[in-house]
Amino acid sequence: MRLLNDYKNVKMSYLGSLLHESKSAKILEICAVFLPAISIAILAHFFAGDNPLIRQSIIWIANLLMICIIWLGLRLRDHKWKDLGLASSNINVKSVLFSFVVFIxxxxxxxxxxxxxxxxxxxxxxADLSGYNYIQDNIPMLIIALLAVFIASSFGEEVIYRGFLITRISEIGGNRKVWVRIAVVLSSIVFGLVHFDWGLMGIVQTGFMGLALGISYIVLNRNLWVLVFAHAYMDAILMVQMYFGVSV
Structure with a gap:
Protein backbone atom coordinates (compact mmCIF):
# COMPACT_ATOMS: atom_id res chain seq x y z
CA MET A 1 0.00 0.00 0.00
CA ARG A 2 2.82 2.38 0.87
CA LEU A 3 4.53 1.67 -2.45
CA LEU A 4 1.26 2.34 -4.26
CA ASN A 5 0.84 5.66 -2.46
CA ASP A 6 4.45 6.61 -3.24
CA TYR A 7 3.84 5.76 -6.91
CA LYS A 8 0.70 7.91 -6.95
CA ASN A 9 2.55 10.81 -5.33
CA VAL A 10 5.42 10.58 -7.82
CA LYS A 11 2.96 10.41 -10.73
CA MET A 12 1.00 13.41 -9.48
CA SER A 13 4.24 15.32 -8.90
CA TYR A 14 5.34 14.53 -12.47
CA LEU A 15 1.99 15.65 -13.93
CA GLY A 16 2.11 18.78 -11.79
CA SER A 17 5.58 19.60 -13.10
CA LEU A 18 4.38 19.14 -16.67
CA LEU A 19 1.45 21.50 -16.07
CA HIS A 20 3.85 24.02 -14.53
CA GLU A 21 6.51 23.92 -17.22
CA SER A 22 5.09 22.56 -20.48
CA LYS A 23 3.15 24.83 -22.83
CA SER A 24 1.75 21.75 -24.57
CA ALA A 25 0.47 20.43 -21.23
CA LYS A 26 -1.26 23.76 -20.57
CA ILE A 27 -2.94 23.63 -23.99
CA LEU A 28 -4.05 20.05 -23.34
CA GLU A 29 -5.41 21.13 -19.97
CA ILE A 30 -7.50 23.85 -21.62
CA CYS A 31 -8.81 21.26 -24.09
CA ALA A 32 -9.56 18.86 -21.23
CA VAL A 33 -11.64 21.55 -19.53
CA PHE A 34 -13.59 22.72 -22.57
CA LEU A 35 -14.03 19.74 -24.90
CA PRO A 36 -16.18 17.59 -22.56
CA ALA A 37 -18.37 20.60 -21.78
CA ILE A 38 -18.77 21.42 -25.48
CA SER A 39 -19.75 17.80 -26.14
CA ILE A 40 -22.34 17.93 -23.35
CA ALA A 41 -23.76 21.21 -24.70
CA ILE A 42 -24.10 19.72 -28.19
CA LEU A 43 -25.79 16.60 -26.85
CA ALA A 44 -28.17 18.80 -24.88
CA HIS A 45 -29.62 20.16 -28.11
CA PHE A 46 -30.34 16.64 -29.33
CA PHE A 47 -31.70 15.03 -26.17
CA ALA A 48 -33.35 17.97 -24.41
CA GLY A 49 -35.46 18.90 -27.42
CA ASP A 50 -37.44 22.08 -26.91
CA ASN A 51 -37.51 21.82 -23.12
CA PRO A 52 -35.62 24.98 -22.02
CA LEU A 53 -35.32 23.90 -18.38
CA ILE A 54 -33.60 20.62 -19.24
CA ARG A 55 -31.30 22.33 -21.74
CA GLN A 56 -30.34 24.99 -19.21
CA SER A 57 -29.80 22.38 -16.50
CA ILE A 58 -27.40 20.47 -18.77
CA ILE A 59 -25.41 23.67 -19.37
CA TRP A 60 -25.17 24.21 -15.61
CA ILE A 61 -23.95 20.62 -15.18
CA ALA A 62 -21.34 21.21 -17.90
CA ASN A 63 -20.08 24.28 -16.00
CA LEU A 64 -19.78 22.28 -12.79
CA LEU A 65 -17.86 19.56 -14.65
CA MET A 66 -15.44 22.19 -15.95
CA ILE A 67 -14.89 23.51 -12.42
CA CYS A 68 -14.08 19.98 -11.22
CA ILE A 69 -11.47 19.52 -13.97
CA ILE A 70 -9.98 22.93 -13.13
CA TRP A 71 -9.80 21.88 -9.46
CA LEU A 72 -7.96 18.70 -10.51
CA GLY A 73 -5.41 20.79 -12.42
CA LEU A 74 -4.88 22.96 -9.35
CA ARG A 75 -4.44 19.91 -7.14
CA LEU A 76 -1.87 18.38 -9.49
CA ARG A 77 0.06 21.65 -9.36
CA ASP A 78 -0.27 21.71 -5.57
CA HIS A 79 -2.12 25.00 -5.98
CA LYS A 80 -5.29 26.26 -4.33
CA TRP A 81 -8.25 28.33 -5.49
CA LYS A 82 -6.49 31.46 -4.25
CA ASP A 83 -3.99 31.00 -7.10
CA LEU A 84 -6.82 31.89 -9.51
CA GLY A 85 -7.89 34.87 -7.39
CA LEU A 86 -10.26 33.32 -4.86
CA ALA A 87 -8.33 34.13 -1.69
CA SER A 88 -10.63 34.18 1.34
CA SER A 89 -8.91 37.39 2.48
CA ASN A 90 -10.43 39.14 -0.57
CA ILE A 91 -13.98 38.65 0.69
CA ASN A 92 -14.33 42.05 2.30
CA VAL A 93 -16.06 45.42 2.08
CA LYS A 94 -13.47 46.76 -0.37
CA SER A 95 -14.18 43.91 -2.80
CA VAL A 96 -17.91 44.51 -2.54
CA LEU A 97 -17.47 48.21 -3.30
CA PHE A 98 -15.23 47.46 -6.29
CA SER A 99 -17.80 44.91 -7.50
CA PHE A 100 -20.33 47.69 -8.13
CA VAL A 101 -17.80 49.50 -10.32
CA VAL A 102 -17.09 46.28 -12.23
CA PHE A 103 -20.82 45.66 -12.52
CA ILE A 104 -21.27 49.05 -14.20
CA ALA A 127 -30.69 38.62 -27.49
CA ASP A 128 -32.62 35.36 -27.72
CA LEU A 129 -33.34 34.51 -24.09
CA SER A 130 -36.29 32.23 -24.77
CA GLY A 131 -34.36 29.50 -22.94
CA TYR A 132 -35.39 31.21 -19.69
CA ASN A 133 -39.12 31.35 -20.45
CA TYR A 134 -39.80 28.72 -17.79
CA ILE A 135 -39.08 31.40 -15.17
CA GLN A 136 -41.79 33.81 -16.31
CA ASP A 137 -44.47 34.32 -13.65
CA ASN A 138 -43.11 31.32 -11.72
CA ILE A 139 -41.70 32.25 -8.31
CA PRO A 140 -40.44 28.73 -7.34
CA MET A 141 -38.57 28.38 -10.64
CA LEU A 142 -37.16 31.90 -10.25
CA ILE A 143 -35.71 30.97 -6.84
CA ILE A 144 -34.28 27.69 -8.18
CA ALA A 145 -32.81 29.47 -11.23
CA LEU A 146 -31.22 32.15 -9.05
CA LEU A 147 -29.53 29.55 -6.85
CA ALA A 148 -28.33 27.62 -9.90
CA VAL A 149 -26.95 30.63 -11.78
CA PHE A 150 -25.19 31.99 -8.69
CA ILE A 151 -23.24 28.72 -8.43
CA ALA A 152 -22.85 27.62 -12.08
CA SER A 153 -22.76 31.04 -13.76
CA SER A 154 -21.85 33.85 -11.36
CA PHE A 155 -19.18 31.78 -9.63
CA GLY A 156 -18.56 29.09 -12.24
CA GLU A 157 -18.15 31.29 -15.30
CA GLU A 158 -15.77 33.66 -13.54
CA VAL A 159 -13.61 30.74 -12.42
CA ILE A 160 -13.67 29.21 -15.92
CA TYR A 161 -13.39 32.18 -18.28
CA ARG A 162 -11.48 34.69 -16.19
CA GLY A 163 -9.61 32.86 -13.42
CA PHE A 164 -8.67 29.74 -15.36
CA LEU A 165 -8.63 30.68 -19.04
CA ILE A 166 -6.89 34.06 -18.72
CA THR A 167 -4.32 32.61 -16.32
CA ARG A 168 -3.47 29.59 -18.47
CA ILE A 169 -3.27 31.48 -21.78
CA SER A 170 -1.07 34.10 -20.10
CA GLU A 171 1.20 31.35 -18.81
CA ILE A 172 1.52 29.86 -22.30
CA GLY A 173 3.00 33.21 -23.38
CA GLY A 174 5.29 33.43 -20.36
CA ASN A 175 3.00 35.98 -18.66
CA ARG A 176 4.33 38.71 -20.92
CA LYS A 177 2.08 41.79 -21.12
CA VAL A 178 1.14 41.16 -24.72
CA TRP A 179 0.06 37.62 -23.85
CA VAL A 180 -2.00 38.82 -20.91
CA ARG A 181 -3.83 41.12 -23.34
CA ILE A 182 -4.26 38.29 -25.83
CA ALA A 183 -5.61 36.11 -23.02
CA VAL A 184 -8.19 38.73 -22.05
CA VAL A 185 -9.37 39.12 -25.65
CA LEU A 186 -9.47 35.36 -26.34
CA SER A 187 -11.33 34.66 -23.11
CA SER A 188 -13.96 37.28 -24.00
CA ILE A 189 -14.40 35.76 -27.47
CA VAL A 190 -14.83 32.28 -26.00
CA PHE A 191 -17.21 33.68 -23.37
CA GLY A 192 -19.33 35.23 -26.12
CA LEU A 193 -19.34 32.07 -28.24
CA VAL A 194 -20.51 29.84 -25.38
CA HIS A 195 -23.65 31.99 -25.30
CA PHE A 196 -24.48 30.92 -28.87
CA ASP A 197 -27.99 29.95 -27.82
CA TRP A 198 -28.63 33.67 -27.18
CA GLY A 199 -28.27 34.33 -30.90
CA LEU A 200 -25.75 36.55 -32.70
CA MET A 201 -26.74 39.62 -30.70
CA GLY A 202 -26.27 37.71 -27.45
CA ILE A 203 -22.85 36.44 -28.52
CA VAL A 204 -21.59 39.97 -29.20
CA GLN A 205 -23.20 41.43 -26.07
CA THR A 206 -21.72 38.81 -23.75
CA GLY A 207 -18.40 38.99 -25.61
CA PHE A 208 -18.04 42.69 -24.80
CA MET A 209 -19.27 42.07 -21.28
CA GLY A 210 -16.58 39.38 -20.94
CA LEU A 211 -13.99 41.85 -22.22
CA ALA A 212 -14.94 44.34 -19.49
CA LEU A 213 -14.75 41.59 -16.86
CA GLY A 214 -11.41 40.32 -18.18
CA ILE A 215 -9.85 43.79 -18.09
CA SER A 216 -11.21 44.26 -14.56
CA TYR A 217 -9.66 40.96 -13.50
CA ILE A 218 -6.20 42.16 -14.54
CA VAL A 219 -6.60 45.73 -13.26
CA LEU A 220 -7.74 44.47 -9.85
CA ASN A 221 -4.70 42.18 -9.49
CA ARG A 222 -6.79 39.09 -10.27
CA ASN A 223 -9.19 39.48 -7.36
CA LEU A 224 -11.80 37.09 -8.73
CA TRP A 225 -14.28 37.63 -5.90
CA VAL A 226 -14.98 41.14 -7.19
CA LEU A 227 -16.00 39.68 -10.55
CA VAL A 228 -18.07 36.93 -8.94
CA PHE A 229 -20.06 39.52 -6.98
CA ALA A 230 -20.51 41.74 -10.06
CA HIS A 231 -21.60 38.77 -12.17
CA ALA A 232 -24.10 37.79 -9.48
CA TYR A 233 -25.75 41.22 -9.67
CA MET A 234 -26.11 40.88 -13.45
CA ASP A 235 -27.50 37.37 -13.22
CA ALA A 236 -30.00 38.40 -10.54
CA ILE A 237 -31.23 41.31 -12.67
CA LEU A 238 -31.47 39.04 -15.74
CA MET A 239 -33.49 36.40 -13.87
CA VAL A 240 -35.89 39.02 -12.49
CA GLN A 241 -36.30 40.48 -15.99
CA MET A 242 -37.10 37.01 -17.32
CA TYR A 243 -39.63 36.55 -14.54
CA PHE A 244 -41.45 39.71 -15.63
CA GLY A 245 -40.99 38.87 -19.33
CA VAL A 246 -38.81 41.91 -20.06
CA SER A 247 -36.54 41.64 -23.13
CA VAL A 248 -32.82 42.39 -22.91
Whole structure:
Protein backbone atom coordinates (compact mmCIF):
# COMPACT_ATOMS: atom_id res chain seq x y z
CA MET A 1 0.00 0.00 0.00
CA ARG A 2 2.82 2.38 0.87
CA LEU A 3 4.53 1.67 -2.45
CA LEU A 4 1.26 2.34 -4.26
CA ASN A 5 0.84 5.66 -2.46
CA ASP A 6 4.45 6.61 -3.24
CA TYR A 7 3.84 5.76 -6.91
CA LYS A 8 0.70 7.91 -6.95
CA ASN A 9 2.55 10.81 -5.33
CA VAL A 10 5.42 10.58 -7.82
CA LYS A 11 2.96 10.41 -10.73
CA MET A 12 1.00 13.41 -9.48
CA SER A 13 4.24 15.32 -8.90
CA TYR A 14 5.34 14.53 -12.47
CA LEU A 15 1.99 15.65 -13.93
CA GLY A 16 2.11 18.78 -11.79
CA SER A 17 5.58 19.60 -13.10
CA LEU A 18 4.38 19.14 -16.67
CA LEU A 19 1.45 21.50 -16.07
CA HIS A 20 3.85 24.02 -14.53
CA GLU A 21 6.51 23.92 -17.22
CA SER A 22 5.09 22.56 -20.48
CA LYS A 23 3.15 24.83 -22.83
CA SER A 24 1.75 21.75 -24.57
CA ALA A 25 0.47 20.43 -21.23
CA LYS A 26 -1.26 23.76 -20.57
CA ILE A 27 -2.94 23.63 -23.99
CA LEU A 28 -4.05 20.05 -23.34
CA GLU A 29 -5.41 21.13 -19.97
CA ILE A 30 -7.50 23.85 -21.62
CA CYS A 31 -8.81 21.26 -24.09
CA ALA A 32 -9.56 18.86 -21.23
CA VAL A 33 -11.64 21.55 -19.53
CA PHE A 34 -13.59 22.72 -22.57
CA LEU A 35 -14.03 19.74 -24.90
CA PRO A 36 -16.18 17.59 -22.56
CA ALA A 37 -18.37 20.60 -21.78
CA ILE A 38 -18.77 21.42 -25.48
CA SER A 39 -19.75 17.80 -26.14
CA ILE A 40 -22.34 17.93 -23.35
CA ALA A 41 -23.76 21.21 -24.70
CA ILE A 42 -24.10 19.72 -28.19
CA LEU A 43 -25.79 16.60 -26.85
CA ALA A 44 -28.17 18.80 -24.88
CA HIS A 45 -29.62 20.16 -28.11
CA PHE A 46 -30.34 16.64 -29.33
CA PHE A 47 -31.70 15.03 -26.17
CA ALA A 48 -33.35 17.97 -24.41
CA GLY A 49 -35.46 18.90 -27.42
CA ASP A 50 -37.44 22.08 -26.91
CA ASN A 51 -37.51 21.82 -23.12
CA PRO A 52 -35.62 24.98 -22.02
CA LEU A 53 -35.32 23.90 -18.38
CA ILE A 54 -33.60 20.62 -19.24
CA ARG A 55 -31.30 22.33 -21.74
CA GLN A 56 -30.34 24.99 -19.21
CA SER A 57 -29.80 22.38 -16.50
CA ILE A 58 -27.40 20.47 -18.77
CA ILE A 59 -25.41 23.67 -19.37
CA TRP A 60 -25.17 24.21 -15.61
CA ILE A 61 -23.95 20.62 -15.18
CA ALA A 62 -21.34 21.21 -17.90
CA ASN A 63 -20.08 24.28 -16.00
CA LEU A 64 -19.78 22.28 -12.79
CA LEU A 65 -17.86 19.56 -14.65
CA MET A 66 -15.44 22.19 -15.95
CA ILE A 67 -14.89 23.51 -12.42
CA CYS A 68 -14.08 19.98 -11.22
CA ILE A 69 -11.47 19.52 -13.97
CA ILE A 70 -9.98 22.93 -13.13
CA TRP A 71 -9.80 21.88 -9.46
CA LEU A 72 -7.96 18.70 -10.51
CA GLY A 73 -5.41 20.79 -12.42
CA LEU A 74 -4.88 22.96 -9.35
CA ARG A 75 -4.44 19.91 -7.14
CA LEU A 76 -1.87 18.38 -9.49
CA ARG A 77 0.06 21.65 -9.36
CA ASP A 78 -0.27 21.71 -5.57
CA HIS A 79 -2.12 25.00 -5.98
CA LYS A 80 -5.29 26.26 -4.33
CA TRP A 81 -8.25 28.33 -5.49
CA LYS A 82 -6.49 31.46 -4.25
CA ASP A 83 -3.99 31.00 -7.10
CA LEU A 84 -6.82 31.89 -9.51
CA GLY A 85 -7.89 34.87 -7.39
CA LEU A 86 -10.26 33.32 -4.86
CA ALA A 87 -8.33 34.13 -1.69
CA SER A 88 -10.63 34.18 1.34
CA SER A 89 -8.91 37.39 2.48
CA ASN A 90 -10.43 39.14 -0.57
CA ILE A 91 -13.98 38.65 0.69
CA ASN A 92 -14.33 42.05 2.30
CA VAL A 93 -16.06 45.42 2.08
CA LYS A 94 -13.47 46.76 -0.37
CA SER A 95 -14.18 43.91 -2.80
CA VAL A 96 -17.91 44.51 -2.54
CA LEU A 97 -17.47 48.21 -3.30
CA PHE A 98 -15.23 47.46 -6.29
CA SER A 99 -17.80 44.91 -7.50
CA PHE A 100 -20.33 47.69 -8.13
CA VAL A 101 -17.80 49.50 -10.32
CA VAL A 102 -17.09 46.28 -12.23
CA PHE A 103 -20.82 45.66 -12.52
CA ILE A 104 -21.27 49.05 -14.20
CA UNK A 105 -18.31 48.38 -16.52
CA UNK A 106 -19.74 44.99 -17.52
CA UNK A 107 -23.19 46.47 -18.18
CA UNK A 108 -21.60 49.18 -20.31
CA UNK A 109 -19.73 46.47 -22.22
CA UNK A 110 -23.01 44.64 -22.78
CA UNK A 111 -24.63 47.86 -24.03
CA UNK A 112 -21.62 48.55 -26.27
CA UNK A 113 -22.15 45.17 -27.89
CA UNK A 114 -25.78 46.10 -28.55
CA UNK A 115 -24.78 49.44 -30.11
CA UNK A 116 -22.16 47.86 -32.35
CA UNK A 117 -24.55 45.17 -33.55
CA UNK A 118 -27.21 47.83 -34.14
CA UNK A 119 -24.76 49.80 -36.27
CA UNK A 120 -23.78 46.70 -38.25
CA UNK A 121 -27.26 45.28 -38.76
CA UNK A 122 -29.01 48.62 -39.02
CA UNK A 123 -31.94 47.31 -36.99
CA UNK A 124 -31.45 46.71 -33.25
CA UNK A 125 -32.55 43.33 -31.99
CA UNK A 126 -32.71 41.61 -28.64
CA ALA A 127 -30.69 38.62 -27.49
CA ASP A 128 -32.62 35.36 -27.72
CA LEU A 129 -33.34 34.51 -24.09
CA SER A 130 -36.29 32.23 -24.77
CA GLY A 131 -34.36 29.50 -22.94
CA TYR A 132 -35.39 31.21 -19.69
CA ASN A 133 -39.12 31.35 -20.45
CA TYR A 134 -39.80 28.72 -17.79
CA ILE A 135 -39.08 31.40 -15.17
CA GLN A 136 -41.79 33.81 -16.31
CA ASP A 137 -44.47 34.32 -13.65
CA ASN A 138 -43.11 31.32 -11.72
CA ILE A 139 -41.70 32.25 -8.31
CA PRO A 140 -40.44 28.73 -7.34
CA MET A 141 -38.57 28.38 -10.64
CA LEU A 142 -37.16 31.90 -10.25
CA ILE A 143 -35.71 30.97 -6.84
CA ILE A 144 -34.28 27.69 -8.18
CA ALA A 145 -32.81 29.47 -11.23
CA LEU A 146 -31.22 32.15 -9.05
CA LEU A 147 -29.53 29.55 -6.85
CA ALA A 148 -28.33 27.62 -9.90
CA VAL A 149 -26.95 30.63 -11.78
CA PHE A 150 -25.19 31.99 -8.69
CA ILE A 151 -23.24 28.72 -8.43
CA ALA A 152 -22.85 27.62 -12.08
CA SER A 153 -22.76 31.04 -13.76
CA SER A 154 -21.85 33.85 -11.36
CA PHE A 155 -19.18 31.78 -9.63
CA GLY A 156 -18.56 29.09 -12.24
CA GLU A 157 -18.15 31.29 -15.30
CA GLU A 158 -15.77 33.66 -13.54
CA VAL A 159 -13.61 30.74 -12.42
CA ILE A 160 -13.67 29.21 -15.92
CA TYR A 161 -13.39 32.18 -18.28
CA ARG A 162 -11.48 34.69 -16.19
CA GLY A 163 -9.61 32.86 -13.42
CA PHE A 164 -8.67 29.74 -15.36
CA LEU A 165 -8.63 30.68 -19.04
CA ILE A 166 -6.89 34.06 -18.72
CA THR A 167 -4.32 32.61 -16.32
CA ARG A 168 -3.47 29.59 -18.47
CA ILE A 169 -3.27 31.48 -21.78
CA SER A 170 -1.07 34.10 -20.10
CA GLU A 171 1.20 31.35 -18.81
CA ILE A 172 1.52 29.86 -22.30
CA GLY A 173 3.00 33.21 -23.38
CA GLY A 174 5.29 33.43 -20.36
CA ASN A 175 3.00 35.98 -18.66
CA ARG A 176 4.33 38.71 -20.92
CA LYS A 177 2.08 41.79 -21.12
CA VAL A 178 1.14 41.16 -24.72
CA TRP A 179 0.06 37.62 -23.85
CA VAL A 180 -2.00 38.82 -20.91
CA ARG A 181 -3.83 41.12 -23.34
CA ILE A 182 -4.26 38.29 -25.83
CA ALA A 183 -5.61 36.11 -23.02
CA VAL A 184 -8.19 38.73 -22.05
CA VAL A 185 -9.37 39.12 -25.65
CA LEU A 186 -9.47 35.36 -26.34
CA SER A 187 -11.33 34.66 -23.11
CA SER A 188 -13.96 37.28 -24.00
CA ILE A 189 -14.40 35.76 -27.47
CA VAL A 190 -14.83 32.28 -26.00
CA PHE A 191 -17.21 33.68 -23.37
CA GLY A 192 -19.33 35.23 -26.12
CA LEU A 193 -19.34 32.07 -28.24
CA VAL A 194 -20.51 29.84 -25.38
CA HIS A 195 -23.65 31.99 -25.30
CA PHE A 196 -24.48 30.92 -28.87
CA ASP A 197 -27.99 29.95 -27.82
CA TRP A 198 -28.63 33.67 -27.18
CA GLY A 199 -28.27 34.33 -30.90
CA LEU A 200 -25.75 36.55 -32.70
CA MET A 201 -26.74 39.62 -30.70
CA GLY A 202 -26.27 37.71 -27.45
CA ILE A 203 -22.85 36.44 -28.52
CA VAL A 204 -21.59 39.97 -29.20
CA GLN A 205 -23.20 41.43 -26.07
CA THR A 206 -21.72 38.81 -23.75
CA GLY A 207 -18.40 38.99 -25.61
CA PHE A 208 -18.04 42.69 -24.80
CA MET A 209 -19.27 42.07 -21.28
CA GLY A 210 -16.58 39.38 -20.94
CA LEU A 211 -13.99 41.85 -22.22
CA ALA A 212 -14.94 44.34 -19.49
CA LEU A 213 -14.75 41.59 -16.86
CA GLY A 214 -11.41 40.32 -18.18
CA ILE A 215 -9.85 43.79 -18.09
CA SER A 216 -11.21 44.26 -14.56
CA TYR A 217 -9.66 40.96 -13.50
CA ILE A 218 -6.20 42.16 -14.54
CA VAL A 219 -6.60 45.73 -13.26
CA LEU A 220 -7.74 44.47 -9.85
CA ASN A 221 -4.70 42.18 -9.49
CA ARG A 222 -6.79 39.09 -10.27
CA ASN A 223 -9.19 39.48 -7.36
CA LEU A 224 -11.80 37.09 -8.73
CA TRP A 225 -14.28 37.63 -5.90
CA VAL A 226 -14.98 41.14 -7.19
CA LEU A 227 -16.00 39.68 -10.55
CA VAL A 228 -18.07 36.93 -8.94
CA PHE A 229 -20.06 39.52 -6.98
CA ALA A 230 -20.51 41.74 -10.06
CA HIS A 231 -21.60 38.77 -12.17
CA ALA A 232 -24.10 37.79 -9.48
CA TYR A 233 -25.75 41.22 -9.67
CA MET A 234 -26.11 40.88 -13.45
CA ASP A 235 -27.50 37.37 -13.22
CA ALA A 236 -30.00 38.40 -10.54
CA ILE A 237 -31.23 41.31 -12.67
CA LEU A 238 -31.47 39.04 -15.74
CA MET A 239 -33.49 36.40 -13.87
CA VAL A 240 -35.89 39.02 -12.49
CA GLN A 241 -36.30 40.48 -15.99
CA MET A 242 -37.10 37.01 -17.32
CA TYR A 243 -39.63 36.55 -14.54
CA PHE A 244 -41.45 39.71 -15.63
CA GLY A 245 -40.99 38.87 -19.33
CA VAL A 246 -38.81 41.91 -20.06
CA SER A 247 -36.54 41.64 -23.13
CA VAL A 248 -32.82 42.39 -22.91
Missing amino acids: AAVLGFIMGSIIMGMILGIPEN
